[in-house]
Amino acid sequence: MKGTILKCVSKIVVENHGSEIWSKCLETSGFDTNHVFMMRDDVDDNDTVKLLVNTAKILGITIQQFFDIFGDYWVNSYSVNLYKSYFDEYSSSKEFLLNLNTIHKEMTEIFPNAKPPSFDFESISDNKLRVKYKSKRGLIDIFISISKGLAKYYNDKVEVKKIDNEFVEFTYL
Ligand code: HEM
Structure with missing residues (x-):
């Protein structure tokens, strides 16, 4: 990492x-x-x-509590200072999420040897998005925590439900 x-x-x-x-x-x-x-x-x-x-x-604290603290800080304190342009470019957490593969791909140019996760997206309905987390690291719980931090940044009301160790479902309220 x-x-x-x-x-x-x-x-x-x-x-x-x-x-x-x-x-x-x-x-x-x-x-x-x-x-x-x-x-x-x-x-x-x-x-x-x-x-x-x-x-x-x-x-x-539990590891999940720590991941939540990390997810919040990663988005709302750390990345937002270093990579403000991404946050300005997108206007919602959903839009940011849908562009995460591109953002992470750009990171592999900035950070040699980076192997960031990638994601598949499936729209289940108007307000439901199913995301497949793809990484050998198996850190889907960190993905969920960062997603919550992202929703906080954009002031979006989102329910984040872990389906299993691969899939997460987002409901935009
Ligand atoms: C501008 C914002 C972001 C930047 C600059 C960024 C950059 C990075 C970098 C450099 C890594 C390390 C990759 C490696 O060491 O191989 C990483 C890992 C990761 N990123 Fe991002 N990221 C951003 C936003 C996000 C968001 C919004 C999410 C989730 C919604 C996310 C999910 C993850 C996860 C789960 C990992 C852990 C590695 C893994 O699962 O394999 N990132 N990111």
């Missing part, structure tokens, strides 16, 4: 809990206590997941 994801995680923990807690998260996951993630780093996927799981444990 690209270091930008873990750089974002580090910001969340340091800003809200301080650098000592972050050092503890790093240490328990096998990283140097003062390790700094750079955006273009390649971090082993297992080490990434280990760090996410240990961070949630140290913060005393």
Whole structure:
């Protein structure tokens, strides 16, 4: 996983809990206590997941709660500053989502070695969209959390329902 994801995680923990807690998260996951993630780093996927799981444990919350915090911060604090033009280009979370394959593809040019997820979309009805999450990493729960952050950014009322480990259904209210 690209270091930008873990750089974002580090910001969340340091800003809200301080650098000592972050050092503890790093240490328990096998990283140097003062390790700094750079955006273009390649971090082993297992080490990434280990760090996410240990961070949630140290913060005393469930992994899903931590993913939700990450999803919110990733959209509403981190990406919106770095990649504002994407957020200006689209006018709703649905439109953004439908263009996510293109956005992620552009990321593979900015970040060599990036293997972002890709998505298939199927319109079930006027207000229902079924999305197939495609990634070897199996991080559909992070996808759901980022989607909720995206809905918050655009002030959209959306019900997000996980069907299984591949499919998510969005109902736009
Ligand atoms: C401008 C906004 C965004 C940027 C710049 C961005 C960029 C990235 C990058 C660089 C990665 C790491 C890929 C890798 O290391 O192989 C990634 C992963 C990921 N992104 Fe995005 N992304 C954005 C928006 C979103 C949104 C809105 C969602 C979901 C609705 C999303 C879902 C994911 C997921 C689930 C991963 C984890 C990797 C995986 O599942 O394999 N991203 N993104």
